[in-house]
Amino acid sequence: MFSRGTRQPRGLALVNSLALVTIVSAVALRLAEAGMPPVVVRAEAVVLAAGIVYGAIAVWIRSTALASSTPVQLLLMSTNVILAVAALGVAGPWLGSDLPPLAVGIFAAMLLYFDMGHNARHFRYVLAVAAVGLAVLWADAVVNLGVAVTTVATWTLVLLGLMLLAYVTHHVIDRSLVRQAGRQDSLLSALSDIGEGLVITEEGRFVTGNEAYINLTGYTADELLALPSLIDLAPAEERKILAEQLATRLGGGEVPVHYESALITKEGKRRQVETSIRPLTAEGPRRLLAVVRDVTDRHRSEAAERESETRFRTLFAQSQAGMAFADLNGRLTSTNEAFRQLVGYTDAELQGVSVLELTHPEDLPLSEEVLRLMLAGETPGYRIDKRYVRKDGQSVWVDVAARMVRDPKGKALYIQTVAIDIRDRMRGEVLQSARFAVTQALVTSPGWDQAAPHVLEGLCRALDWELGEYWEVDANRESMHFSTAWKRPGRDTTAYEATAAQLTYRRGEGLPGRVWESGRPVSVEDLAKDQSPRAAAALAVGLHGLAAFPVRSGRRVVGVIALATWAPRQLDEALLAVMNDIGTQIGEFVERKRAEVALQESEKRMRSVLDNVSDGLATLDQTGVIEAVNPAVTRLFGYEEKELVGQKIEVLVATTHRGSFMSYVERRLTLELPASGALETMGKRKNASLFPLEFLVSSMQVGPRHLFIATLRDISERKAHTDALEYQALHDALTGLPNRTLFGDRLRQALLAARRNQTMFGVLLLDLDRFKDINDALGHDRGDNLLQEVAARLKGVLRATDTIARLGGDEFAVVSIDARHPDNVIATARKILASLEGPFTIADQQVETGASIGIAMYPIHGDDPGTLLRRADVAMYVAKRAGGGFAVYSPEHEGQTLRHSGLAGDLRRSIAQGELVLHYQPIVLLPARTTYAVEALVRWNHPREGLLPPERFIGLAEETNMIRPLTEWVLDNALNRLCRWIQSGLELSVAVNVSPRLLEDHSIVEDVAKALATSNADPARLTLEITEGVATSAAAGKAIHRLAEMGVRLSLDDFGTGYSSLVFLKRLPIHELKIDRSFIKQVAVDPDASAIVRTAIGVGHNLGLRVIGEGVEEREAEAVLIEAGCDAVQGYLIGKPVPEDEMTDLLESGRELSESPPGPPPDGEGGLKGGVKTTTPALSDSLADA
Incomplete structure (x- = not known):
């Protein structure tokens, strides 16, 4: 069964072979009965032997695949005829005569029929031919006596016997064919309902198959019929084992039989197939139905899945990230080593543990919620930062990403979790x-x-x-x-x-x-x-x-x-x-x-002692009008009670604070704001002096109306104490300099600003020379006095934007910001050393000391505070070993020596001796040249040097702390002169330049308020000019806003030379832009300068600001500015700075201001204005008055 042996003979092969052997056997019997000559006997023996051999060969050939070959079929048919005719030829003499040709033809036709046909409709034609042939033989014998009657009779009997045999064979074959056709129809019907199907014999030979199976193999049906067994389609190495297994299983009665094997197609491709074999129940020879399924793609998919599974398991095991799988209840089923290390448990300890059991209690609510949403299918997964509690009790921060894994139909299978240790980030x-x-x-x-x-x-x-x-x-x-x-x-x-x-x-x-x-x-x-x-x-x-x-x-x-x-x-x-x-x-x-x-x-305690001194109290109506005040209010503000009754309460508050003050009052009067919170604001006395005021409105029901009581308290002392405490916390008690804490903060701020603006700054560490000897010789108290004197000198030579601090002992530190070049930092070091060159007078003794300075610069020498300080310290010791002076951590640049003026002592006496004078320069509106303002410019009428321009003494004033009294003098004199002009009927305002240093330490606010109160001038008629550089300073921002709140107008001077952004300009409370003279000078000849000026004018107008061109010296420049829409101009074309009497004459006479000859200002006239203005280095070589 399912062997590769012989095949049983079927159909016509058996019939033909039996018929031939019968004829040959008859001849043999005749030879045996009659003695024949030897030659005849040998001939008949040969024919007999040939018939027997041919019969055996024909039976074998027709049972093999060779029978399907057309050449083999033709060979068998021709051999059949030849042998039959030869046999008749031998048998003729035995029958009494030679065989008539017609009989031979009839016999040959019948043999051909047996070989070629088993179709019923052809058989009657063969019988008709045989009958006609017999009739002809009989007619020839009777009529012509051509053949003996006995011979004809003999052949008639032979042929009739053969015809009878053929008839019987026909009916047998016909019935066999009918049954075979029925079975074929049954097989085809069975195969039509399956995918790849075929019918085979018990030996595994192909009988028939559907189109799907034939397409699978690539062979034709005839080629499959020619195969000894379908096992031959398997790979050679599998055939023997496959045949043995099938033979064993089928022979043992196993039904159905399922197996999987490889199939090699006609093209040589290997396909993997699953085969199921079961017997067919049709009549006839036993057949087997084989259903074949091509599972090659499935195998490939399974192989890919296995490979993917292998890769995943490798990744799972080797991943540095913690990975875990949990069931649909959130209980862990599998974890990798990284996850176990993360939580500190073993794999066995984690089995069946809920992921929520590992979660920190404070993170449980969020974890439970996201897990619930995922299990409910409302989200495919989640990612959160949370804490796991380790086995040892410690918490570990993890970034947890979880997702629900589902099958293709969407059914939830399990939860996959990835946990990454984020302790470093979270720290x-x-x-x-x-x-x-x-x-x-x-x-x-x-x-x-x-x-x-x-x-x-x-x-x-x-x-x-x-x-x-x-x-x-x-x-x-x-x-x-x-x-x-x-x-x-x-x-x-x-x-x-x-x-x-x-x-x-x-x-x-x-x-x-x-x-x-x-x-x-x-x-x-x-x-x-x-x-x-x-x-x-x-x-x-x-x-x-x-x-x-x-x-x-x-x-x-x-x-x-x-x-x-x-x-x-x-x-x-x-x-x-x-x-x-x-x-x-x-x-x-x-x-x-x-x-x-x-x-x-x-x-x-003070109030309990001075029980007659109480807070000011005032009753208000619902609109904020004062109804009554107590004596404390009159003492506090300087008004009589009758002067206040009927006035709005805002009359007691500074103008600049009234907006926020009235908002608070209105909300209290409408009971929108609770009464528990007091408002701190600025009170204004009758004499216009300002002071910190604490204001509180409380209410009480008196009959049908609310009674509102305002409490007013002077908190100047408390504010002063609070400010002093804050100051002490951040400053050195001995020198008043910033301490190490404040210095560290300033250094960090400088670092952030430099990174943001891509600028340079320097860190200088300074250690006094011979300080220990001085301290030991004179005593610690005298040493402290020396440190105070050194601090004073250092503050005198450094810019307000720089930070100088005492770190401890005799060690000081400086942050020099906005250094455009290392030389600028070196120049600062030289400036410090120069300030320490002169002797110090300590307790009537002359003491000399020097300093060793170490310099480190950002970003050249470091990009963090620690590195910069360490490297500056290294450099300081290099300088100390060299005997003093300074050393740069990486000395690549030559220093520039900064010379100091010898006018310091004279400058301190200049104000008291009346040596300072103001000159005024007109500012006119275009195009009519109507004078609406003048700018006050300070000059020093030195007794020896003559009239000195500002650049000769402004820097010295900054260094010697004379800049504030100098500014106070300018403000007082400019405002007094303004008031006299106003009283004479002139509509005018005055502009004064402000030092960045005064803005950053906020002292200018107090000085301006004092000057306005003293002169009783309208704040709106005072314009303070500030430079772009200081305007962008965060330290100066508060002062600028407070000045604006006071009603003072602000002008942004030298616009275009700094780094202002549109956002900054929009936020700044300024009223004017003054375009720098460096652009105005070229506006008529340089297209780029013209474009910049036009852009500046457009920016100013879009922000609602007045735009002024300063430094106008030529009519062509004025014409361009008029055409561009500039609002006003200032410069030598309009009028040069002149003393106040001359300016008064010009204003009162109404003469045209252009009578002064146009052209550039003389040397020494320009530059720093009003004694309070500084410039950026970019303008240092083109300084001139506007």
């Missing part, structure tokens, strides 16, 4: 969060007692601690006691907390005492290894990790914050640094609040 965010939490608690609390619980809570939540305590130092008793605590809800720590109230620490005792003694943070990674007094109590409630850090006020520890957690914990350097900073911040707050409390108590 910075956590530290920042801690800083913010502390700052917010301090800012929003009135005092430390109220802020302490919020500070502890913020630290614990941000830094992931369970419990926080504050221990306060009692300096009088030299002890530390428990103050307050905060803990997370949950586990009970009452026993541990109770021990705190019972303990008092001294220096070095317990963890808080050790922090107090060392002044540094201290941590205990595991309390189980510590012998501190509260260790046992902490372990009893489950606390293991402990850390504490000092709260400082300056160098003094005023308290200790202690933090505890469940798990052992090791602190890193970043956290320790943040704790130090936070401790300093809290300490400064505590001390400041203590000072405020002390101040408030002092005020209370």
Whole structure:
């Protein structure tokens, strides 16, 4: 069964062979009965032998695949005929005569029929031919006596026998064919309903198959019929095993038989197929139905899936990211090594654990919600930052990305999770969060007692601690006691907390005492290894990790914050640094609040002593009109009561503050604003002096109406104290210079600004020479005096924009910003050294000292504060070893020597001796040249040098701190002159330049207010000119806005030379733009300059500003400005600066101002104006008056 052996003979092959052998056998019998000559016997023997051999061969050939070959079929048919005729020829003599040709033809036709036909309709034609042949034979015998009657009779019997045999054979074959056709129809019907199907014999030979199977193999049906067995379609190496297995399984009666094997198509392609074999129930020979399914694509897909699975498992096992799989209930089923290391559990311990069980309690609500949404199908997955709680109790921040894995039909299968350790990233965010939490608690609390619980809570939540305590130092008793605590809800720590109230620490005792003694943070990674007094109590409630850090006020520890957690914990350097900073911040707050409390108590005591002095009180109606005031109001503001009654309450407030003040009042009068909050504003007395005022409106129901009571309090003293405390916290007590804290902040700000603006700045470290010897010789008090004198000289030579600080001892530091070149920083060093060259008079003794300066520059020598300070320090010691002077960390540039003027002493006396004078230059409107303003320009009428232009003494005034009194003099004289012009009927305003230094230290606000009050001038008629550089300074911004609130007009001078942006200009409260003279000078001849000027005019007009062109010296330039729409001009074409009497004559006479000859200003006339203006280096070689 299913072997590759012979095939049983079927159909016509058997019939033909039997017929031939029968004839030959008859001849043999005749030979045996009659003695024949030897030759005849041998011939007949040969024919007999040939017939027997041919019969055997024909039977074998017709049972093999060779029978389907057309040449083989023709050979068999021709051989049949030849042998039959030869046999008849031998048999003829035996029958009595030779065989007639007609009989031979009839016999041959019948044989051909057997060979070629088994069609029923052909058989009657053969019988008809045989009948006609017999009739002809009989006719020939009777009529012509050509053949003996006996011979004819004999052949008639032979042929009739053959005809009978043929007839019987025909009916047998016909019935066989009918049954075979029925079976074929049944097979074809069975195959029509399956994919690739075929019918085979028990030996595995192909019988028939459908088109799908034939297409699969690539062979034709005839080619498949010719195969000994379909096993031959399998690869050679599989055929033997496949045949044995099938034979065993089919022979054993296994039905159906399923197997999988390879199939080699006609084109040589290998296909993988699944075959199912079962028997057919049709009648006839046993046939098998084979259903074949091509599974090649499935195998490839499965192979790809296996490869993908292998790659995934490799990735899963080797991934640095934690990966885990969970079932639809969120319980873990598989984790990789990275995930297990992340949470500290083994694979066995994690099996069946819910992902929520690993989640930090504070992160549970969010985790539960996103998991619920994913399980409900509302989201395919989620990604969140959260904390896992490790096996050791520590928390670890992770970036968790989870998704629901579904099958192609959308059915949920399992949850895939990827967890990435983000502790490094979160550490910075956590530290920042801690800083913010502390700052917010301090800012929003009135005092430390109220802020302490919020500070502890913020630290614990941000830094992931369970419990926080504050221990306060009692300096009088030299002890530390428990103050307050905060803990997370949950586990009970009452026993541990109770021990705190019972303990008092001294220096070095317990963890808080050790922090107090060392002044540094201290941590205990595991309390189980510590012998501190509260260790046992902490372990009893489950606390293991402990850390504490000092709260400082300056160098003094005023308290200790202690933090505890469940798990052992090791602190890193970043956290320790943040704790130090936070401790300093809290300490400064505590001390400041203590000072405020002390101040408030002092005020209370003062009020109790001076009980006749009370706050000012005023009753208001619902529109804010004053109905009545108490005597304190009249004393405070200088008004009589009758002068105030009927006036709006805003009359007691500075003009610049009335907008915000009335908004507050209206909201209180309409009861929209609670009465608990007071408003700080600026009060204005009758004499126009201003002072800080605390204003509060409260209400009470009196009969049918609300009575509104305004409380007015002068808070000048309190503000002064608060400002002083803030100043002390950031400045050195001995010299008044910024201390190390403020210097560090300024250095960081300079670094950020330089990065943003891509500029350079320098860091200079300065150490005094021979200071120790002087200190030892004269005493520490005299040493302190010398440090104060040095600080004063340093402040005198550095710009207001620079920062100079005392770091400690005799070490000073300077940040020199906006250095356009290393030479600028070196020039600053030279300036410092020069300032220290002269002797110092200390206690009537002449003392000389020098300095060693180290310089480091950003970005050349470093891009962070630490690097710059370290490298400046290295350079300082290089300079010290060289005997003093300065050294650059990377000395690539030659220094430039800065010479100082010898006029410092004379300048200090110039104001008192009346040597300063003002000249005025007109500013006119275009195109009519109507004078609407003049600019005040200072000159120094030196007794020896003559009339000095500003560039000869303005810089000196800046360096010697004379710039403020000089400005005050200019403001007073310019405003007084303005008032006299106004009184004479002239409509005019005056412009005065302002020093950047005065804007940045805000002193200009007070000076302007004082000058306006003294002169009683209208603020709107005063224009202050500020440069672009200082206008963009954050330090000057507050002063600029306060000046604008006072009603003073502001003009942006030298526009185009700085770096103003449109956004900046829009936000700045300015009224005018003055285009720099460097552009005006070229406007008529240089297209680029003309384009810049037109653009500036357009910018100004779009922002609603008046645009002025300064430095107009030629009519052509004026014409271009008129055509471009410029509003006003100033310059030598219009009029040069002249003394005030001459300007008065010009204004009163109404003469045309263009009578002065056009042309550039003479040398020394231009440059720095009004004694209070500086310029950028880009303009230093083209300075001139506008």
